Amino acid sequence: MKVLAVASKGGHWVELLRLLPAFSGMEVVYVSTDSNLSATVEGSKFYSVPDANRWNKYKLIRIFIQLFDIVRREKPNFVISTGAAPGLMALMAAKILGIKTIWIDTIASAEKLSLSGRIALKFVDRLYTQWPDLSGPKIIYAGNILL
Amino acid sequence: MIFVTTGTQAPFNRLVKVMDALAAELGGEEVIVQASGVNFETKNIKLVGFIHPLEYSRIINEARLIISHAGMGSIVSALTKGKPIIVIPRKAELGEHRDNHQVDSARKMEALGYVPVAYDEVQLKSKIIKMLLQDEVPEEASIGEYASSTLVNSIRGFMLSS
Numbered sequence: 030m031k032v033l034a035v036a037s038k039g040g041h042w043v044e045l046l047r048l049l050p051a052f053s054g055m056e057v058v059y060v061s062t063d064s065n066l067s068a069t070v071e072g073s074k075f076y077s078v079p080d081a082n083r084w085n086k087y088k089l090i091r092i093f094i095q096l097f098d099i100v101r102r103e104k105p106n107f108v109i110s111t112g113a114a115p116g117l118m119a120l121m122a123a124k125i126l127g128i129k130t131i132w133i134d135t136i137a138s139a140e141k142l143s144l145s146g147r148i149a150l151k152f153v154d155r156l157y158t159q160w161p162d163l164s165g166p167k168i169i170y171a172g173n174i175l176l
Numbered sequence: 177m178i179f180v181t182t183g184t185q186a187p188f189n190r191l192v193k194v195m196d197a198l199a200a201e202l203g204g205e206e207v208i209v210q211a212s213g214v215n216f217e218t219k220n221i222k223l224v225g226f227i228h229p230l231e232y233s234r235i236i237n238e239a240r241l242i243i244s245h246a247g248m249g250s251i252v253s254a255l256t257k258g259k260p261i262i263v264i265p266r267k268a269e270l271g272e273h274r275d276n277h278q279v280d281s282a283r284k285m286e287a288l289g290y291v292p293v294a295y296d297e298v299q300l301k302s303k304i305i306k307m308l309l310q311d312e313v314p315e316e317a318s319i320g321e322y323a324s325s326t327l328v329n330s331i332r333g334f335m336l337s338s
């Protein structure tokens with residue numbers, strides 16, 4: 030089983046690392062927005078992509094193409110992301126390539142799903158929130174990254 | 177040493193200013209402030225911009241108190257190491273973030289007992305002074321190295337059954 034795990038630097042990355050026991054025994058390939066973070070997952074394959082927020086459409090398209098290439102090359106069984114925009118792009122690429130997708134909405138989105146999470150909800154195979162009061166028919170709450 | 181962390185997304189000069197002023201009253205204790213876009217002279221703090229992830233982890237280890245914006249990376253790093261932390265959320269109305277999600281998530285995390293929160297500079301100052309000078313260190317809600325096992329097992333179960 031091979032997993033492509035995608036998270037932007039900062040909180041999203043920290044959240045992703047706290048989920049690692051879910052992938053034990055699996056091959057994990059990482060993608061983030063800061064090459065320095067490869068030091069925190071030493072020994073694993075690591076890709077760095079530029080950061081972009083949702084307002085920079087041109088940059089987002091370039092990052093999408095880059096992520097599409099990575100997903101196609103790695104052929105993982107799953108692509109999983111804890112956010113933000115580049116993670117969403119990676120899940121979109123995976124969807125197009127017929128690869129299963131999981132979105133874990135950041136714990137920082139406490140009042141409603143993040144914007145990326147609301148877009149992901151429309152197409153991902155599974156979506157988690159970290160706040161019980163945000164759960165719903167297709168939005169799963171099973172705990173958070175803190176405990 | 178006190179470590180102040182503001183993330184790399186946008187300036188948080190309100191926090192830098194109040195910490196620079198407060199550092200003068202702390203009897204020479206070193207105050208390291210990680211911040212970007214600081215547009216004024218600081219006098220009493222050690223200002224750093226970018227910190228490598230491994231160095232960041234070392235500083236968190238050495239600090240006796242952490243003051244942080246409500247960024248999850250900083251909060252989780254402090255809680256994992258059982259370090260006392262005070263959180264001060266960025267406010268949208270002051271141009272410190274695009275929306276008020278830091279205030280919302282700080283409020284909810286405070287309600288669950290994870291972190292003490294200061295909603296303005298006055299509260300921050302009084303919480304810091306209480307903690308440091310009156311030795312009033314609250315019980316830390318220390319967390320383990322990984323996410324809750326229910327979440328981990330749910331994700332893993334989904335992957336293995338697909």
